[in-house]
Amino acid sequence: KLSFQMIGDIRYYGESERKRSAVDLPYEGKRIRYAGGPGIRYQMRQSITLQGEITYFFMEQHRDIDLEQDVEFEGISFEIGVKYDL
Numbered sequence: 001k002l003s004f005q006m007i008g009d010i011r012y013y014g015e016s017e018r019k020r021s022a023v024d025l026p027y028e029g030k031r032i033r034y035a036g037g038p039g040i041r042y043q044m045r046q047s048i049t050l051q052g053e054i055t056y057f058f059m060e061q062h063r064d065i066d067l068e069q070d071v072e073f074e075g076i077s078f079e080i081g082v083k084y085d086l
Helices: none
Strands: 002-013 031-043 048-061 071-084
Touching: 002 048
Parallel strands: none
Antiparallel strands: 002 031, 031 048, 048 071
């Protein structure tokens, strides 16, 4: 049995309330991450399923104590797995 799926994900990480007084920047800046992509599942037997996902992500991160300016990141995540039902 073979099935396909589409995956979507939005994550919001708030800015840290703690700030470093010397530079007046938060320890962690606000981040927003968007991701999406296809997935596949193949049920080999009733108890064994193979799974795989490819996800493209894009993230905006505001400046913080590690970053002097706002930055954007993008990339691809590839995940595979096996599910075994007892």
